[in-house]
Amino acid sequence: MSAWPKVRLSEVCEFKYGKSLPKSSRVEGESNVFGSNGVVGTHTTPLTAGPTIVVGRKGSLGEVNYSDHPCWPIDTTYYVDETSTEADLRWLFHRLSDLGLPNLNRAAAIPGLNREDAYRKEFLLPPIEEQRRIAAILDHADTLRAKRREALARLDELGEAIYVDMFEARAIEVMHVRLDDVADISSGITKGRKVNDSPLREVPYLAVANVQDKRLELSAVKTIEATAAEIQRWVLKQNDLLLTEGGDPDKLGRGTLWANELPEAIHQNHVFRVRPDCERVNPVYLNWAVGSSRGKAYFLRSAKQTTGIASINMTQLKAFPLEMPDMRVQREFAQRVQALDSTRASHRTALSELDALFASLQSRAFRGEL
Secondary structure, eight states, X not given: OOOOOEEEGGGTBOOEEOOOOOGGGOOOOSEEEEETTEEEEEESSOSSSSSEEEEEOBSSTTOEEEESSOOEEOTTEEEEOXXXXXXXXXXXXXXXXXXXXXXXXXXXXXXXXXXXXXXXXXXXXOOHHHHHHHHHHHHHHHHHHHHHHHHXXXXXXXXHHHHIIIIISSOOOEEEEEHHHHEEEEOOBOTTOOOTTOOOEEXXXXXXXXXXXXXXXXXXXXXXXXXXXXXXXXXXXXXXXXXXXXXXXXXXXXXXXXXXOSTTOEEBTTEEEEEEOTTTSOHHHHHHHHTSHHHHHHHHHHSEEETTEEEOOHHHHHTOEEEEEOHHHHHHHHHHHHHHHHHHHHHHHHHHHHHHHHHHHHHHHHHTOO
16 A cells, blocks of 8 residues: 555645737747647747646546647636746646636536636645656556557548549549449438337437547447337348538538447438449448549538538439549459458457556556556
């Protein structure tokens, strides 16, 4: 058991208030300007004295960011620099990140972090040399995680580069067809519909949040009660392309392929299901063609847009102008993308393991067991 004293945050540091710096007042320079979510711009002069911890006060409350250099935290943040603590700043950054500050919101409308609530947080305080040792270990583990995330981002960029090289940067022979010439397109089940007296069964139900750009987010999947006929009508099958109806304009054309990740899953009415004729179009190629810059430009031209929200309807999706290269070329592209997907899956597994290791190291370090 550690002999370190238990202290309150107020005994370790002061949360200083950031200072307003509107965009109109900024002069682009070498000092980063920090909001609650991270860097929001630059300025010629900093507000802080050196390396700085920035804590979200409004909006993304309790989010913790770190600047290696003097910076300007704006008035939606608190900050801690060398003038407001005697603790090692890197150790304190890791300690604050694991202190549960985002859970301290008391505001009903705009989320906000009251620093008096934060000051009451208690934790063990190791000697300064031990703080530096812990920070070095956690920094090393965090660097490994960052490298994995960077590798994943590079793989995403490589996929885009392969598509551009094969289908946009060179002239190839293509057929021009409507999307509904080579695929069956359907909307999904509607919540709150009338079901009469038919027996119902609970099944997984994919919503817009589950459908990301060329990937599925299945950490939180809701269920819905549906009749046997509804399940048969909307159940997803291998190689179905799922496309979101709308949202932010830059999300139009967002979609991914279904690979039977869940049994008997169906989809809501704000998610379109595009079931390709695999004899005529390769599903992987179709996913990338619909989500390409050309595809997104079509959706932006066709979409109904109101106050920053854009949406497409079934008629517009069916009329999507699809360029169809030779099937041999489509398959070649799919094979290259699937090789990338395999590498990406390995990196994601490694990143999950590193995340688990980092969490374990944090827990042990802050209990004095590292």
